Amino acid sequence: MRMLSVNGAKEEGMKFLVGYNGSDVSKAVLSLARTYADLFGAEVLVVTSLAGGPSEKPEDIDKASQDLDYARKFFQEKNIPCKAFQLARGMSPGEDLVIFAQENNVDQIFVGIEKKSKTQKIILGSNAQYIILKAPCPVVSVNSP
Numbered sequence: 001m002r003m004l005s006v007n008g009a010k011e012e013g014m015k016f017l018v019g020y021n022g023s024d025v026s027k028a029v030l031s032l033a034r035t036y037a038d039l040f041g042a043e044v045l046v047v048t049s050l051a052g053g054p055s056e057k058p059e060d061i062d063k064a065s066q067d068l069d070y071a072r073k074f075f076q077e078k079n080i081p082c083k084a085f086q087l088a089r090g091m092s093p094g095e096d097l098v099i100f101a102q103e104n105n106v107d108q109i110f111v112g113i114e115k116k117s118k119t120q121k122i123i124l125g126s127n128a129q130y131i132i133l134k135a136p137c138p139v140v141s142v143n144s145p
Contacts, residue, residue, distance in 0.1 A: 014042035017106040019097050019131070021048060022067035025112035025144040030074050032142060033110040043081040045104060046071040049096035052088030061086075094130030102136050109139045 018033045020026045030046075037044050048064045050056055068084035075082035087096050101109055113128045132139045 014040050014107045015104060016040075016042045016044050017097065017101050017104070017109045018044060018046045018071070019049070019093065019109070019111040019127075020046050020067060020071050021093075021112075022063065022070070023112065023114065023144075025114055025142060029110045029112045029142045030071055032140065034075055034078060034080060036108070036110075036140075037075070037080045038078055042107070043083070044075050045100075045106065046075075046082060046084045047097055047100055048084075048086050049091070049093035050086065050088045052090050056088065092127060092130070094127035094134075097127075097131055098134045098136070107137055109135050109137060110142070111139060112142050112144065114144045 016033055016037055018029055033044055048068055064086050072082050072084045089096055111128050111131050128141055
């Protein structure tokens with residue numbers, strides 16, 4: 001992992017990954033990641049993960065594309081380098097983001113945590129929990145309002 005130098009100078013080449021799905025909490029994550037990216041001179045990789053396959057609805061794919069366009073423009077407003085990725089690799093979003101982070105040598109991951117009931121967590125699992133436990137780098141989590 002790349003860190004700030006002792007004298008506080010920005011180190012070039014840092015990469016931040018943002019898990020983004022267009023929700024209110026993920027917009028708060030964008031804002032925090034933009035602040036950090038500006039401070040550390042990092043490139044931001046915004047990722048949306050869809051299940052893919054025949055169960056994926058065209059309107060979900062279109063919404064994900066629009067959400068990623070919004071995120072890309074959000075970072076461009078502050079001249080922060082940003083790339084957006086729409087993944088559909090047949091994995092859970094948590095697995096997808098962890099593997100993507102490994103593949104791209106990401107230095108820090110930003111995710112939103114949406115409140116779920118215990119039943120929802122048992123049935124759906126917790127993507128944020130998976131990312132926090134399995135990530136190859138530090139993870140910053142933002143709670144839903």
